[in-house]
Amino acid sequence: MLYEFSYLAPRSVADLVQALDEHKDDGKFLAGGTDLLPNIRNGLMRPRFVIDGKKVPGADALNGGATEGLSMGPAVSINDLLRSPFVREQYPVLCVCAHELASHQIRNRATVAGNVVNASPCSDMAPALLCLGATALLRSAGGERELAFKDFFTGVKKTALKPGEYLERIVIPAASKGARGSYKKLKRIAGHDLGIVGVLMVRLGDSLRFAVSSAAPTPVLVESVTAKDSPEEAVAKVLAAVSPISDVRGTKEYREHMIGVYVRRLLAEVK
Amino acid sequence: MKDYAGPIELSLRINGETRRVQARPGDSLLRLLRERLGLTGTKCGCENGDCGACTVLVDGAPIKSCMALAVECEGSDILTIEGLRGHPVQKAFAVENGFQCGFCTPGMILNAVALLSAHPEEDEEADREWMQSNICRCTGYEGIRLALASARRSLKD
Ligand code: FES
Ligand code: FES
Numbered sequence: 001m002l003y004e005f006s007y008l009a010p011r012s013v014a015d016l017v018q019a020l021d022e023h024k025d026d027g028k029f030l031a032g033g034t035d036l037l038p039n040i041r042n043g044l045m046r047p048r049f050v051i052d053g054k055k056v057p058g059a060d061a062l063n064g065g066a067t068e069g070l071s072m073g074p075a076v077s078i079n080d081l082l083r084s085p086f087v088r089e090q091y092p093v094l095c096v097c098a099h100e101l102a103s104h105q106i107r108n109r110a111t112v113a114g115n116v117v118n119a120s121p122c123s124d125m126a127p128a129l130l131c132l133g134a135t136a137l138l139r140s141a142g143g144e145r146e147l148a149f150k151d152f153f154t155g156v157k158k159t160a161l162k163p164g165e166y167l168e169r170i171v172i173p174a175a176s177k178g179a180r181g182s183y184k185k186l187k188r189i190a191g192h193d194l195g196i197v198g199v200l201m202v203r204l205g206d207s208l209r210f211a212v213s214s215a216a217p218t219p220v221l222v223e224s225v226t227a228k229d230s231p232e233e234a235v236a237k238v239l240a241a242v243s244p245i246s247d248v249r250g251t252k253e254y255r256e257h258m259i260g261v262y263v264r265r266l267l268a269e270v271k
Numbered sequence: 272m273k274d275y276a277g278p279i280e281l282s283l284r285i286n287g288e289t290r291r292v293q294a295r296p297g298d299s300l301l302r303l304l305r306e307r308l309g310l311t312g313t314k315c316g317c318e319n320g321d322c323g324a325c326t327v328l329v330d331g332a333p334i335k336s337c338m339a340l341a342v343e344c345e346g347s348d349i350l351t352i353e354g355l356r357g358h359p360v361q362k363a364f365a366v367e368n369g370f371q372c373g374f375c376t377p378g379m380i381l382n383a384v385a386l387l388s389a390h391p392e393e394d395e396e397a398d399r400e401w402m403q404s405n406i407c408r409c410t411g412y413e414g415i416r417l418a419l420a421s422a423r424r425s426l427k428d
Contacts, residue, residue: 003297004295004297005296005297006275006296007275007296007340007342008275009275009342030340030343033338033339033340033343034320034338037299037337037338037339037340038319038320038338040297041299041318041319042319050296050340052343054343079332103400103403103404104333104400104401104403104404105323105326105333105334105335105382105404105405106320106335106338106404108332108333108334109334109335109338109339
C-alpha cells in the first residue's frame with residue numbers, strides 16, 4: 001500500500017470543483033500520477049484525499065479545427081498529443097517538446113496539464129506553451145478565469161493556481177498555427193533523468209521566441225531576440241533572462257555555456 | 272461520485288478474466304497484482320517509475336504498474352506476463368538470449384509485445400525509443416535487440 005488516503009473520482013465538473021473545494025488543504029488532484037504517486041510513496045506528500053480528474057467527461061478531449069486553435073483537457077496524455085495528426089500538422093512545436101519528455105511508457109500516462117501544473121523548472125511542455133502564447137483556463141467552485149502561461153509559473157514548483165482550483169483547459173491560439181521550432185535538451189541518460197538545461201526556439205513569421213528550461217526557478221520565456229540580432233546578441237539576451245544554479249547535474253557555468261551553444265545552433269537550424 | 276475510503280472491493284479484468292479483489296485506494300496496480308492476486312510475474316524493481324520491471328499492458332498500452340493506482344484501472348483490460356503463453360516474443364527472447372537473470376524480462380516482453388503491434392515493420396529508431404522505458408542490468412541489450420528482430424519476423428509469417 002502506498003499510503004492511507006481516500007480516492008474520489010468525480011463524474012462531473014460540478015462534483016469535481018466541489019471535491020476540490022472541500023479538500024483544499026488535504027486533497028491532491030490526480031492526473032497521470034507520474035509525479036504524484038512517487039511523491040506519495042516517498043513520503044513527500046501526504047494527501048488524505050486523492051481526487052482523480054480523469055473521469056470527468058471531456059477531460060481527455062483534444063479539440064482543434066480549421067479556424068480555432070487547440071484546446072486540451074487535463075487528462076490528455078503526452079502520447080495523445082504526439083499521436084494527433086492535427087497537432088503534428090498545425091503545432092509541430094508541441095510534438096518537438098513532447099518527444100523529449102521522459103520515456104515512451106511514462107508518456108502514456110503523464111499529461112500535458114500535469115507537466116505544467118507541477119511547475120518544475122525542467123518541465124518540457126512549459127517552453128512550448130510559453131512560446132506558442134498558450135492560456136490556461138482555471139476553474140474552482142468560485143467560477144473560472146483565464147491566465148496566460150507567462151503569468152502562470154511563480155516559482156520552483158509554484159503556480160498561480162489557488163487552493164481548490166484546477167487547470168481545466170489549455171488553449172493554444174490559432175495565431176500560433178504553423179510555428180516552427182526545435183528543442184535542444186541536455187541530459188545525462190536518455191529517458192531516465194531530468195534535463196540539465198533545455199532551449200526551445202520558435203519562429204512564427206518574422207518573430208522569434210526562446211524558452212529555457214532548468215535554468216531559473218521557473219521555465220523562462222525570452223521575447224526580446226529579433227531577426228536582426230547577431231548570434232552573440234541573441235545569446236546575451238537569453239542569458240540575461242535566466243539565472244541557472246549549480247547542482248548535482250551540472251554547474252552554473254556549464255549550463256550558461258550550453259545555453260549559448262544551443263542558441264547558436266538553433267538560430268542556424270530553425271529557418 | 273465514486274468515493275472510496277477504507278478497504279474496497281474492486282473488479283478488474285486481468286488476462287481476460289474478471290477478478291474481484293479486496294484492495295485499498297492506496298494500492299498501486301503493482302502491489303495489487305503481486306500481493307493480493309499472487310501474480311508475481313510482474314516484478315518490483317525500483318517502485319519509482321525508473322526501471323520498467325513492473326510493466327503491464329492496460330488497454331494495450333504499456334505502463335509502469337508501480338505508478339498507477341489499482342482503482343484507476345477498473346473497467347480496463349490488464350495484461351500481465353501470466354497472460355502470455357508461448358507468445359512469439361517469449362520464444363524469441365529464449366532463442367536469442369534476450370535475458371540472463373530474467374528480472375527485467377516480464378516487463379521487457381510486455382513492452383515488446385506492445386511495440387511489435389504498434390510497429391509491425393522494422394524500425395530501429397522506434398525500437399530504441401520504445402524500449403528505453405525498460406532497464407536491463409545483465410544482457411547489454413544486444414540479445415534483446417536480436418530477440419525483437421526475430422519476433423518481428425515470426426509474427427509476420
Ligand atoms: S518498479 Fe515500476 S518502474 Fe521500477
Ligand atoms: S536479464 Fe537481468 S536485468 Fe535483464
